[in-house]
Every structure is written in C-alpha cells, then in structure tokens.
Amino acid sequence: MASVDLDAVHALALQLGKDAGKMLDDGWRLRVSGGAQAQQVEKDSAVDIVTQTDLGEQSPLNVRPDPSTQQLVTFIGEETYSKGSSKEYLVGSGPTWVVDPLDGTVNYTHIVPFFCVSIAFVLEGEPVIGVINAPLLHQTFSARKGHGAWLNDMQLPLIRNPVPPMPAAAPKGCVFSCEWGKDRRDRPDSNLHRKVESFVNMAAELGSRDGKGGMVHGVRSLGSATLDLAYCAMGSFDIWWEGGCWEWDVAAGICLLKEAGGLVTTANPPEDIEKASIEDAKLGGRLYLAIRPAGDSAHETGRQGQERTVREVWRRVRHLEYPRPGA
Amino acid sequence: MASVDLDAVHALALQLGKDAGKMLDDGWRLRVSGGAQAQQVEKDSAVDIVTQTDLGEQSPLNVRPDPSTQQLVTFIGEETYSKGSSKEYLVGSGPTWVVDPLDGTVNYTHIVPFFCVSIAFVLEGEPVIGVINAPLLHQTFSARKGHGAWLNDMQLPLIRNPVPPMPAAAPKGCVFSCEWGKDRRDRPDSNLHRKVESFVNMAAELGSRDGKGGMVHGVRSLGSATLDLAYCAMGSFDIWWEGGCWEWDVAAGICLLKEAGGLVTTANPPEDIEKASIEDAKLGGRLYLAIRPAGDSAHETGRQGQERTVREVWRRVRHLEYPRPGA
Incomplete structure (x- = not known):
C-alpha cells in the first residue's frame, strides 16, 4: 500500500x-x-x-x-x-x-x-x-x-446529549429519509412502485398493512444522497433507505456516518431478516440503509438498537433492482 | 378599519x-x-x-x-x-x-x-x-x-434572470414539493392513499397512468409548509401541493409567494378543470396549490403558464378531505 x-x-x-x-x-x-x-x-x-x-x-x-x-x-x-x-x-x-x-x-x-x-x-x-x-x-x-x-x-452527532437510543418502537418515532430517484417506469414491479410501497409501509399507521405500517414521525426527501447520509450522521434523520446510488454519491457520507457512530448496510432485506448478520454496506453496492448514531438504553446497546431498527426497516421494504454493470 | x-x-x-x-x-x-x-x-x-x-x-x-x-x-x-x-x-x-x-x-x-x-x-x-x-x-x-x-x-424570485417561464410540458421539468403529513390512516380512500396516488401520478414517466404520469424533475418533502411556500417564492420549488395546513402555517408564506410573483390556489381540482377560473386560495381553506413566479414566453404570459400548470396538476391529483371545523 x-x-x-x-x-x-x-x-x-x-x-x-x-x-x-x-x-x-x-x-x-x-x-x-x-x-x-x-x-x-x-x-x-x-x-x-x-x-x-x-x-x-x-x-x-x-x-x-x-x-x-x-x-x-x-x-x-x-x-x-x-x-x-x-x-x-x-x-x-x-x-x-x-x-x-x-x-x-x-x-x-x-x-x-x-x-x-x-x-x-x-x-x-x-x-x-x-x-x-x-x-x-x-x-x-x-x-x-x-x-x-x-x-x-x-x-457529530448533533442530537441530544447524551445521544438517545433508537426509539423503542422504531421506526415509529423516526424521521425517515428516502428519495424518488430517476427511475420512474410505471411497470407493475418497477423500482418506482417497489419504492412507493416501501414508503407507504413506513408511513402508515402502526398495525396497518399486515403489520408493516411503521408510523414514522416524518418522511423527508431532499434529492441528495450525500446530504441524506450527512443528516443521518447529524442524528437528524434516523433512517435513510435508498437504491441506485453510485460510490461518489456516498463515499464521503459513509465515512461521516461511521465516524459519528452510525451504521450503514444494504437496503435489500436478506432471506432471514431476523437472524442475518448485519454487514457494512459495500461501497459499490448501490443499495444503502443508514441508521443514525444511537446511545445505549437500559435494555440494549446503541448497536443493538441500530440493528433492531435495520431489521424493522427490512420487514417493511421491497427488494430494489439496481444492478452493477460488470458485477 | x-x-x-x-x-x-x-x-x-x-x-x-x-x-x-x-x-x-x-x-x-x-x-x-x-x-x-x-x-x-x-x-x-x-x-x-x-x-x-x-x-x-x-x-x-x-x-x-x-x-x-x-x-x-x-x-x-x-x-x-x-x-x-x-x-x-x-x-x-x-x-x-x-x-x-x-x-x-x-x-x-x-x-x-x-x-x-x-x-x-x-x-x-x-x-x-x-x-x-x-x-x-x-x-x-x-x-x-x-x-x-x-x-x-x-x-425574490431567486431563479435565473430573466425569470424563466413555466416549462412547456409542465409538470415535466418541475421540482414538485409535497408532504406526507400526520394523517396516516390506511383506509382505502384515506388522505394518505389519495396523496400517494397523486404523488405517483406526478412522478411517473410521461404518458403512463392513463396519461396522468407527469415525470416531474424531482419530488421533495421538507416537513414545513412555511418553507415549502418560501422555496416556491424563491422559484426553487416549481409546484407545492398540500392539504391540512392551518392559516398560521401559510399566512406569511402566501404573502411572500404573491409578492415574488407566484400563484396560490386550492389543492382540490374543480369540476371543470379546463375552464374553471383560478381563484386565490382562501387563507383558512386548508388546501393549497402553489406555483412559482414565472416569466413570459413567446407563446404565453407568466400568469398563463402558471394557470396551465395549475390545470396540469389538477388533472393528476385526488381530492383531499380536510374539513374546517365550524365551516
């Protein structure tokens, strides 16, 4: 090297x-x-x-x-x-x-x-x-x-001192950031419709949609993957979920988020959502799920709270299809 | 007085x-x-x-x-x-x-x-x-x-000088601002679903969804009606569509938007979309469709471009139900 x-x-x-x-x-x-x-x-x-x-x-x-x-x-x-x-x-x-x-x-x-x-x-x-x-x-x-x-x-993070744990009923209580992106095809199973179904699951009242309703505190779309990650690093956005980014969209933001204490893994749910190990997102993977920095609670560590939130998001979102040329 | x-x-x-x-x-x-x-x-x-x-x-x-x-x-x-x-x-x-x-x-x-x-x-x-x-x-x-x-x-407005006309194929080319709001009921015809259907119409590729696909340039959600209006007054957001606001959410923003040259009318489409006169939004009406300031083009005045955009939005959105207590 x-x-x-x-x-x-x-x-x-x-x-x-x-x-x-x-x-x-x-x-x-x-x-x-x-x-x-x-x-x-x-x-x-x-x-x-x-x-x-x-x-x-x-x-x-x-x-x-x-x-x-x-x-x-x-x-x-x-x-x-x-x-x-x-x-x-x-x-x-x-x-x-x-x-x-x-x-x-x-x-x-x-x-x-x-x-x-x-x-x-x-x-x-x-x-x-x-x-x-x-x-x-x-x-x-x-x-x-x-x-x-x-x-x-x-x-960073810039939230309350001490840094609060993830909400007990996350994604309820969370600010959820997501982007509509450029893929607007209206086919029944297009990324647009997979995204929208996922957004609605995250937003709808608790218990609705076959248990997928997440009743997030707010849904935000800024139109910048870099700033989505930066605002997660601040602690302002609790969750960011997105597909289709390239490495130059996220590399600086990932460094920022991890240094602030956040977690970033893949947007696409694994087969065994409850037990899959939560790996760091691949820089070139094009699929990202970011969780803000979190403090410990009486019941779990900050990391455990972040991983719990990851699984709760995975339960509510669809797979996205953003292949990597040559991969 | x-x-x-x-x-x-x-x-x-x-x-x-x-x-x-x-x-x-x-x-x-x-x-x-x-x-x-x-x-x-x-x-x-x-x-x-x-x-x-x-x-x-x-x-x-x-x-x-x-x-x-x-x-x-x-x-x-x-x-x-x-x-x-x-x-x-x-x-x-x-x-x-x-x-x-x-x-x-x-x-x-x-x-x-x-x-x-x-x-x-x-x-x-x-x-x-x-x-x-x-x-x-x-x-x-x-x-x-x-x-x-x-x-x-x-x-304001803070866009290019001279102020550009509304895009010829609006809402294509427009930044569309909208909010998910607090009403998250999952009933089939709830405000949540009416909103989401409208958002998807605005976002989907042109010609899709029985002609309702609007292919807006971007979809943004900030979580502040006041700033949505202010960003329309800047010219940054071309279109803001929302229901459920109260007068204190919008009064200052409406003054700002109108002084900048913008237009604000009701979010809910009238019976005759093509011919209805476009009235200023009522301060207490809870339903708002805002269009940014627009310059004249060779074919139409700025106001005509704004009104054309209003009708194109109305063609794509659902009625929202935010009644006024006592009204």
Missing part, C-alpha cells in the same frame, strides 16, 4: 471542498444575476478543481505514491465514466479519491439549497476521509477515520 | 422574527449541549416572544387600534386554539397577527434544519406582511404587499 500522509490529505480535502463549494456558490449567483453564461460553466469549473488533484507531478495534491510500489492515486467520480466506459466498479485497494463535484444536480439547477460537493479519500476500499460542503446551507461536514465527524465546528 | 402604520408593523415583524428565531436557535443548541432542560422550554419561550405582541398597552407592538373604532389587534396562532376552542376560522377583517412561533415541529425535535418562525400581519383577511426566519438555514424571508419579497438581502 502506498504510504500516505493522511494529515495532508485531510487538509487538502478540506481546502478542495472549500474551493469547489465556492465555485458552486459563485455559479448559482451568476445565474441569478443574469448574463449568458450557461449553468454548465460552474459545474465544469468545480469539476476542474477536484480533478486537478490527480494530475500527477504538477498536482496540488501532495499525496504521492509510495516510491517502492509506484502505485498511483486514482480518481473516481461521475466524470470518470463520462468518457464512454461502462459503470464497472473501479475502486481498488490503492489510495483513491472518490469525488462528486456536484451532488444534487437537480437541486442545483433549480437553486434548491440541497446540493454539495462530496470528496472522499479511500484506502483499501474504505473511505477514511470525507468532506462535504453545501454552500447554500452554510454546512461543511468533515470526517477522518478514528478522529470523529464534524459539522462546521460542532462534533 | 383600524389605521395601521405598516412601516412600524413590518419593522416589528422583522425584529420579532429575529428574536424568536434566536430563541429557537438557542434552544436546539441547549439540547445538544445537554442538561435537563426539556425541549419544550424554548418553544414556550419563542411563543412568549410573539404572543407578547398582542398584550395591549404594555405591548411592544406599537400597532394601535384606531381610537374611533376601538378595533383591537387580534392574535391567531396554534396556541390560540390550545385553550380548548375548536379550530374555527377566527381571522376577521380587522388587523390580525397570524403567527406560528415554530413551524416544522417534527424537524425541530430531530434537529432537521427545516424549522422556522412564521409571522404574518393580516388586513381585511389578506396577509400584507410576512416574515419567516429559519435560523439553522441562515435564511430570513420577508415580504410586504406592494414592496416585494426577499431572502436575506436578495430579492
């Missing part, structure tokens, strides 16, 4: 997040003030800022490959795939930047505030540094493995 | 919004830092700040009734009804504050940033001043009839 100065990488990620966030912020203001500049301009510029980081000797990155292995730092993001390759999973064991220069593109186009830049640094397939900057929300999230997670100057 | 110094009322509303927003902000920070103080404390305090305004001679309000009519300024808000009265519509023709000291209560409880204080001043049944402060978003909205609408120091 390349030897990497993670202090320097973290500082660089923060600076890149700040610079790219500024570009996004300047971009929408430019659009509002008028003029002929297309909205594409600022997205390209933000992309440039983050992609310049992997350009080798002339790069501002200062993350150098180990001379003994000559392993290069790789850059993975939506733009990596724009050049015609199929969307195979390309993150290897070497140090890799996994970046989305603009998450929440629809929001950005409409100047809905829930857009951000998402920057992760991945070692051995695991996001170890994550930086998320949502400039119109004035929110910069940052995490580093073993060093905690932050929103601006506040350590 | 009482003679009212609207300059003074507007300045006071801004100050009250600032003070009450600060209370909310202090409140969640207090919860995060720990200690035994219940979350109710800060809600009560924010309520105190805004309700002190109608306490007569000792009030900081400085909105005096016309001595010739002796008509008093009335205060209407959720708390007005907490004292046991049924929720009849109480806003008369006299000058009336219509206030929600905390809109987005579920969000506030969970420290999801979409909560705010909403302050409206109503004359002859029409909101003529509106102030909305969402402290965790750093967003203060303000509007006064005839004087425009603002987000912080930026005039």
Whole structure:
C-alpha cells in the first residue's frame, strides 16, 4: 500500500471542498444575476478543481505514491465514466479519491439549497476521509477515520446529549429519509412502485398493512444522497433507505456516518431478516440503509438498537433492482 | 378599519422574527449541549416572544387600534386554539397577527434544519406582511404587499434572470414539493392513499397512468409548509401541493409567494378543470396549490403558464378531505 500522509490529505480535502463549494456558490449567483453564461460553466469549473488533484507531478495534491510500489492515486467520480466506459466498479485497494463535484444536480439547477460537493479519500476500499460542503446551507461536514465527524465546528452527532437510543418502537418515532430517484417506469414491479410501497409501509399507521405500517414521525426527501447520509450522521434523520446510488454519491457520507457512530448496510432485506448478520454496506453496492448514531438504553446497546431498527426497516421494504454493470 | 402604520408593523415583524428565531436557535443548541432542560422550554419561550405582541398597552407592538373604532389587534396562532376552542376560522377583517412561533415541529425535535418562525400581519383577511426566519438555514424571508419579497438581502424570485417561464410540458421539468403529513390512516380512500396516488401520478414517466404520469424533475418533502411556500417564492420549488395546513402555517408564506410573483390556489381540482377560473386560495381553506413566479414566453404570459400548470396538476391529483371545523 502506498504510504500516505493522511494529515495532508485531510487538509487538502478540506481546502478542495472549500474551493469547489465556492465555485458552486459563485455559479448559482451568476445565474441569478443574469448574463449568458450557461449553468454548465460552474459545474465544469468545480469539476476542474477536484480533478486537478490527480494530475500527477504538477498536482496540488501532495499525496504521492509510495516510491517502492509506484502505485498511483486514482480518481473516481461521475466524470470518470463520462468518457464512454461502462459503470464497472473501479475502486481498488490503492489510495483513491472518490469525488462528486456536484451532488444534487437537480437541486442545483433549480437553486434548491440541497446540493454539495462530496470528496472522499479511500484506502483499501474504505473511505477514511470525507468532506462535504453545501454552500447554500452554510454546512461543511468533515470526517477522518478514528478522529470523529464534524459539522462546521460542532462534533457529530448533533442530537441530544447524551445521544438517545433508537426509539423503542422504531421506526415509529423516526424521521425517515428516502428519495424518488430517476427511475420512474410505471411497470407493475418497477423500482418506482417497489419504492412507493416501501414508503407507504413506513408511513402508515402502526398495525396497518399486515403489520408493516411503521408510523414514522416524518418522511423527508431532499434529492441528495450525500446530504441524506450527512443528516443521518447529524442524528437528524434516523433512517435513510435508498437504491441506485453510485460510490461518489456516498463515499464521503459513509465515512461521516461511521465516524459519528452510525451504521450503514444494504437496503435489500436478506432471506432471514431476523437472524442475518448485519454487514457494512459495500461501497459499490448501490443499495444503502443508514441508521443514525444511537446511545445505549437500559435494555440494549446503541448497536443493538441500530440493528433492531435495520431489521424493522427490512420487514417493511421491497427488494430494489439496481444492478452493477460488470458485477 | 383600524389605521395601521405598516412601516412600524413590518419593522416589528422583522425584529420579532429575529428574536424568536434566536430563541429557537438557542434552544436546539441547549439540547445538544445537554442538561435537563426539556425541549419544550424554548418553544414556550419563542411563543412568549410573539404572543407578547398582542398584550395591549404594555405591548411592544406599537400597532394601535384606531381610537374611533376601538378595533383591537387580534392574535391567531396554534396556541390560540390550545385553550380548548375548536379550530374555527377566527381571522376577521380587522388587523390580525397570524403567527406560528415554530413551524416544522417534527424537524425541530430531530434537529432537521427545516424549522422556522412564521409571522404574518393580516388586513381585511389578506396577509400584507410576512416574515419567516429559519435560523439553522441562515435564511430570513420577508415580504410586504406592494414592496416585494426577499431572502436575506436578495430579492425574490431567486431563479435565473430573466425569470424563466413555466416549462412547456409542465409538470415535466418541475421540482414538485409535497408532504406526507400526520394523517396516516390506511383506509382505502384515506388522505394518505389519495396523496400517494397523486404523488405517483406526478412522478411517473410521461404518458403512463392513463396519461396522468407527469415525470416531474424531482419530488421533495421538507416537513414545513412555511418553507415549502418560501422555496416556491424563491422559484426553487416549481409546484407545492398540500392539504391540512392551518392559516398560521401559510399566512406569511402566501404573502411572500404573491409578492415574488407566484400563484396560490386550492389543492382540490374543480369540476371543470379546463375552464374553471383560478381563484386565490382562501387563507383558512386548508388546501393549497402553489406555483412559482414565472416569466413570459413567446407563446404565453407568466400568469398563463402558471394557470396551465395549475390545470396540469389538477388533472393528476385526488381530492383531499380536510374539513374546517365550524365551516
């Protein structure tokens, strides 16, 4: 493995997040003030800022490959795939930047505030540094493995002190975050209908729908997977359930959530919901179920409460079909 | 009608919004830092700040009734009804504050940033001043009839300059905002199922669902009617459709939206969707369909584009049943 100065990488990620966030912020203001500049301009510029980081000797990155292995730092993001390759999973064991220069593109186009830049640094397939900057929300999230997670100057999670356990009747009492996504096919068993059936199960009154009614406290949809994860890391969203994301949508958020004490596993229920072991979500798996950080109660540890909540969600949701090309 | 110094009322509303927003902000920070103080404390305090305004001679309000009519300024808000009265519509023709000291209560409880204080001043049944402060978003909205609408120091709408017309195939291309609400009954024709059927119609691919598929650009749910309206006034949300709100949820937002150039009418489709005249929503009507400000195109005025969009939404949504006690 390349030897990497993670202090320097973290500082660089923060600076890149700040610079790219500024570009996004300047971009929408430019659009509002008028003029002929297309909205594409600022997205390209933000992309440039983050992609310049992997350009080798002339790069501002200062993350150098180990001379003994000559392993290069790789850059993975939506733009990596724009050049015609199929969307195979390309993150290897070497140090890799996994970046989305603009998450929440629809929001950005409409100047809905829930857009951000998402920057992760991945070692051995695991996001170890994550930086998320949502400039119109004035929110910069940052995490580093073993060093905690932050929103601006506040350590996460940001819920009551001490951190509350998961609600005893979860998902009742939980804020449930979910997204409608881009797959809107109206076939009887399409992802759209599987999602909606799952949403309704989570929302409906307790005991309804053959016991699947979950009576969550609220249902929220922001249109940004990155911010969904960040808000789970805050503790604001108790549950986020989604399929169809790519690794650049979630890498920084996963680092943030795990450092804050949250859990992230697969969205799709296993065969034996009650007994299946709860594994960490695969970065390239496209299916995510995130649970907020949770404290211990008199009856169970925080982790037990999170796992109980995972199983209660699995009981209520359908399988989603988001295959991985090449997988 | 009482003679009212609207300059003074507007300045006071801004100050009250600032003070009450600060209370909310202090409140969640207090919860995060720990200690035994219940979350109710800060809600009560924010309520105190805004309700002190109608306490007569000792009030900081400085909105005096016309001595010739002796008509008093009335205060209407959720708390007005907490004292046991049924929720009849109480806003008369006299000058009336219509206030929600905390809109987005579920969000506030969970420290999801979409909560705010909403302050409206109503004359002859029409909101003529509106102030909305969402402290965790750093967003203060303000509007006064005839004087425009603002987000912080930026005039609304906040979309491209010039303001774009409604999309030619609306609701396609639109960001659609909707809320799941508190009525989660699982009966076949409950509001929950009427809403979900409507949401799916708006989201599904064009041409599907017997022509009702609307293929909106995105579906968003924030959990705050006030902010839904404010984001429509920005131009960020193109369409907001909802039932079940009370006047304190929407009064300030309606003032904001109309001053920004938006339209707000009833959520429930009329008998003759194509030809019905499109009336302004009634403040106490509990049913709202809001359309963002829109510019003219080569083929139609902005208002015509908004009305076309209203009819396209009406074609896709179900009637909702939120009766008004006493109505």
